[in-house]
Amino acid sequence: MKTLFIGGIKSGKSYSAEQYTLALGSDQKPHYLATTELLDDEMNERISLHRRQRGGEFITLEAPLELYGTLKTTESPVLIECTTMWINNMLYHGRTNEQIVEHIEKVLALPNDLVFVHNDVGSGIIPDNPLARQYVDISGAVSQLIASRCDEVYHCIAGIATKIK
Template sequence: MATSLFVGGARSGKSRLAQAAMEALPGPWTYLATAQGWDAEMADRIARHRADRGAGWRTVECPVDLAQAIGAAEGPVLVDCLTLWLTNVMLGGHDVARHSAALVAAIGAARHPLMLVSNEVGLGIVPEHALGREFRDAAGRLNQAVAAAVDRCWFVVAGMVLPLERFDPAA
């Protein structure tokens, strides 16, 4: 089954483009939401995303159990976003390597079209604090593992996409 990763910086347009790609497929669609409304700003952001989706979407909240939610989903699935999920895993004290491996396995076993959204956080300055550096490194490893597991990967900048290719050292 076709799988895609949309990766880019904050406000790059990756969620909007992934949603448009999903809506080009026959619905109904499942949206696996990883965000948690811990404060008013995040609750507002979640509400805006939900309103943007409109009819035809089924939303499943899965802040930590993402691999299980992918396995249980029916029809085309959009996961938004992997870095919020990683934040929940890390701050919840869960085993990042185990959860990431389960996620990659679920992507490989997906029975329906699957599109995933993730932030690229490694292009900026080195975070000042240890937790920020740990998160940046874990997000980079997660994005690499997911990119290796999907059929297509798109880098999104300013609402534009650049297809990413697997490196072939023999080429």
């Protein structure tokens, strides 16, 4: 089963995705694949908050770039938190849009139950610089690809997850 939780920043998608993953009923402890790179104090605080929120309910893996290589040997459900930060990392490290799509295609082909968290960045204005426009464009393409391959998709707003697929 593949599932996507999408919404704006601070919409409640991470918590909803965590609860959903824990309720999958697997006999194995689920994995939490963290994609965020620790770059500054503010990001450190955000990461700490997420660690406290999930407690010891998950086996934490960290993979800012290589999702597929990290996941290809896991068998339990995996919560991928989050694909938009992963896209940011990929662009920062010089990966092309094609490489990003190719990589997420490999992840989507894995047999695991996968739960994706993705920020909806396409609801604002068109950014004024090329890199930000590239980020919005590839983020939108990846969210559409993931949603098309998922069995279920939830839109999150104000802490409420509404099933849209």
